[in-house]
Amino acid sequence: MSDRVELRFSGSGGQGMILAGIIMAEAAAIYDGKNAVQSQSYGPESRGGATRAEVIISTEEIDYPKATSIDAMLAMTQEACNKYHKDIKEGGILLIDADEVRDIPKGNFKVYSFPIIRYAMENLGKAIVANIMALGMITELTGVVSHQAIEKAVLARVPKAFLELNKKALHAGFEKAKELKPVEA
Amino acid sequence: MERKFIQGNEACSEGALYAGCRFYAGYPITPSSEIMEVMSVRLPKVGGVFIQMEDEIASVCAIVGASLGGLKSMTATSGPGFSLMQEGIGFACMAEVPCVIVNVMRSGPSTGYPTGPSQADMMQVRWGTHGDHPMIALTPSTVQEILTETVRAFNLAETYRTPVVLLYDEVIGHMREAITLPKEGELEVVDRARPNCPPEEYRPYDISKGEIPPLAAYGEGYRFHVTGLYHGEDGFPTGNTKLIEEANKRLLSKVEKNREKIWKNEDFYLDDAEIGIFAYGVSARSAKFAVKELRKKGIKVGLLKPLTIWPFPDKAVREMAEKVDTIIVPEMNLGQISLEVERAAGGRCDVRGIYRVDTEPIHPQQIMDAILSREELTLPTELAERDMTDG
Numbered sequence: 001m002s003d004r005v006e007l008r009f010s011g012s013g014g015q016g017m018i019l020a021g022i023i024m025a026e027a028a029a030i031y032d033g034k035n036a037v038q039s040q041s042y043g044p045e046s047r048g049g050a051t052r053a054e055v056i057i058s059t060e061e062i063d064y065p066k067a068t069s070i071d072a073m074l075a076m077t078q079e080a081c082n083k084y085h086k087d088i089k090e091g092g093i094l095l096i097d098a099d100e101v102r103d104i105p106k107g108n109f110k111v112y113s114f115p116i117i118r119y120a121m122e123n124l125g126k127a128i129v130a131n132i133m134a135l136g137m138i139t140e141l142t143g144v145v146s147h148q149a150i151e152k153a154v155l156a157r158v159p160k161a162f163l164e165l166n167k168k169a170l171h172a173g174f175e176k177a178k179e180l181k182p183v184e185a
Numbered sequence: 186m187e188r189k190f191i192q193g194n195e196a197c198s199e200g201a202l203y204a205g206c207r208f209y210a211g212y213p214i215t216p217s218s219e220i221m222e223v224m225s226v227r228l229p230k231v232g233g234v235f236i237q238m239e240d241e242i243a244s245v246c247a248i249v250g251a252s253l254g255g256l257k258s259m260t261a262t263s264g265p266g267f268s269l270m271q272e273g274i275g276f277a278c279m280a281e282v283p284c285v286i287v288n289v290m291r292s293g294p295s296t297g298y299p300t301g302p303s304q305a306d307m308m309q310v311r312w313g314t315h316g317d318h319p320m321i322a323l324t325p326s327t328v329q330e331i332l333t334e335t336v337r338a339f340n341l342a343e344t345y346r347t348p349v350v351l352l353y354d355e356v357i358g359h360m361r362e363a364i365t366l367p368k369e370g371e372l373e374v375v376d377r378a379r380p381n382c383p384p385e386e387y388r389p390y391d392i393s394k395g396e397i398p399p400l401a402a403y404g405e406g407y408r409f410h411v412t413g414l415y416h417g418e419d420g421f422p423t424g425n426t427k428l429i430e431e432a433n434k435r436l437l438s439k440v441e442k443n444r445e446k447i448w449k450n451e452d453f454y455l456d457d458a459e460i461g462i463f464a465y466g467v468s469a470r471s472a473k474f475a476v477k478e479l480r481k482k483g484i485k486v487g488l489l490k491p492l493t494i495w496p497f498p499d500k501a502v503r504e505m506a507e508k509v510d511t512i513i514v515p516e517m518n519l520g521q522i523s524l525e526v527e528r529a530a531g532g533r534c535d536v537r538g539i540y541r542v543d544t545e546p547i548h549p550q551q552i553m554d555a556i557l558s559r560e561e562l563t564l565p566t567e568l569a570e571r572d573m574t575d576g
Contacts, residue, residue, distance in 0.1 A: 022361060026190045029363040036190075038361040044215075044299050063474035064549050065360050065467070 003059050005144050006067045009134070010052040010084045011076030013042060016131030020074070021053025023135060023153045024145065028057040031149035037065045050080045057144055072142045074134050075101055076116070093141055095134065110182040112141060119176070120169060129169035132158075136173020137180075147174065187366045193358045194261075196328045197287055197351065198223035200335025201259055203367060204374055206285070207233035208258035210247035212240050212266060215299045216355040217289035220261040241266035245273030248284045252277075253411060255402025257339055261287035264306055265296055267313070274348050275314030276413045278436065281390075283342035283377055283400070285335070287351045289358040290466075290517075292544050301544025302355035304466055305518035310350050311495050317433055319440035321447055322350040322495040324465040328362040333372065334492060340375035341447060345439055346397050352494065354517060356467040356546050380407065389420045390432075396439045441496060449492040450501045454480060458487030460556055461509040461534075463502065463526050465491050467546045468515045475552035486556060494522070499529040506530035513555060515539040515547045 009017040018040050025038035037056045043049035054067045072093040075081035081101045090108040098115040120130040139150045158166045197220050209224040228235040238244040248258035267288045290306050292298035310322045321341050325334040342349040378399040380387050389409040391398050401407030410420035417423045464472040469490040479486045489505050491498045514523035523538035530536050541547045
């Protein structure tokens with residue numbers, strides 16, 4: 001199970017974390033020809049509360065569908081970051097929204113920080129695409145799926161009227177992540 | 186072949202439609218609602234009927250009625266709704282009406298934790314409705330299996346004229362995996378036996394030609410009476426004690442006698458196993474992960490995964506118990522199926538449970554730790570050391 005890659009997308013209910021997980025898993029399973037399982041955990045609220053979506057990608061059969069030792073995690077809120085960062089493996093990646101997560105957790109993992117929601121709002125015109133931008137960043141930081149696969153998966157899932165916006169958000173994610181350096185501990 | 190990345194609950198709807206389900210009545214409840222959502226969109230397109238009912242009591246009664254009208258029918262719910270359905274399920278057992286009820290298990294009792302998974306309805310499924318009654322329940326653990334087991338649930342319901350429960354936890358229901366949609370004709374689809382006699386000669390519970398009498402559809406000229414009371418072959422209530430006893434015994438025996446045909450298990454590394462794991466649903470996935478890891482360490486552990494949990498797979502458990510010295514039962518409840526395993530093992534080996542009820546699935550590490558610590562315990566020297574340090 002050495003090639004098992006585990007990703008966790010966490011934030012608050014309504015931020016599109018589960019959708020981000022689904023798109024990532026589809027990119028791997030449908031467009032990159034690997035095995036993928038996506039699962040989720042959320043509270044009874046339809047908005048708010050800590051939400052997480054997990055994606056396991058492997059070339060082998062995936063048995064346990066939940067994360068055991070996380071390669072990369074996204075945290076869009078402080079609450080989700082605090083609650084869910086403990087399973088990140090040594091040398092793993094934590095990507096946080098710079099404005100939302102002020103208290104950066106300590107651990108043997110690399111932390112990348114970027115104001116994802118603010119950037120989406122100011123430069124893309126809509127905060128709602130922050131999850132797609134984050135998806136681009138996680139793809140760039142991990143290389144777990146190809147750019148083509150994630151783009152196809154995003155375009156297959158979003159409403160027609162917003163194809164360009166989402167494509168722009170995804171590519172902004174690729175570019176911003178490329179320039180990003182880990183936060184000094 | 187079409188490969189699709191879909192959710193367990195969506196796969197359930199796909200399976201139902203494939204099996205020929207044309208009637209759905211239900212009341213939405215987390216974590217089963219997606220089944221209903223898909224059926225509400227898809228059923229009208231294939232000429233089927235979808236109704237959102239006022240509650241789960243009405244839902245189960247509606248599917249019994251629709252089935253008597255000749256349609257394959259289903260409903261889906263979770264613990265609180267399943268509790269409400271018990272009376273209707275008993276009626277379907279008694280009146281011998283084929284139908285499928287899906288229970289996507291969430292944390293209980295009562296409303297519990299709606300979005301949290303659980304496997305704690307195992308005994309309710311078997312004994313939730315009162316009286317000695319038959320029960321067939323299936324426990325898939327992958328998205329693909331949800332599809333195929335839903336088809337099998339309909340086939341068994343139609344074959345044995347009895348309600349069948351498809352039972353899985355929230356993790357399996359909400360999980361997404363890539364699956365292959367079966368082509369038409371690829372999976373077996375069974376339809377109930379229909380009477381071939383003229384309507385005036387039809388006796389709905391005439392068992393002279395077999396334990397499972399043909400079922401006519403209302404509206405096709407066959408007039409017959411259906412009741413939850415014990416009844417004679419004409420379907421009307423009876424107070425005849427001999428008939429009552431025979432009818433009750435037949436209700437059970439029509440399923441129990443055919444259990445070899447109803448059982449379905451998956452073996453994984455059991456041939457040379459010294460430790461066996463008995464696990465279903467998401468816990469079977471944790472167990473499979475643990476078996477693979479432990480095999481790498483040279484520990485002889487294997488898995489028995491039941492796809493039919495009721496009738497209970499006594500024979501497979503007994504066979505496993507003859508080979509291994511311990512059976513471990515990980516489950517997301519406080520020991521419902523482990524007691525059944527212990528009964529079936531009949532003292533041939535040790536049976537231990539790993540229980541978890543904090544709404545998180547059993548972690549493979551929990552299973553590995555339990556097995557590894559047991560290994561230590563079997564070493565006499567270490568056991569002695571442990572005794573000394575403890576003392």
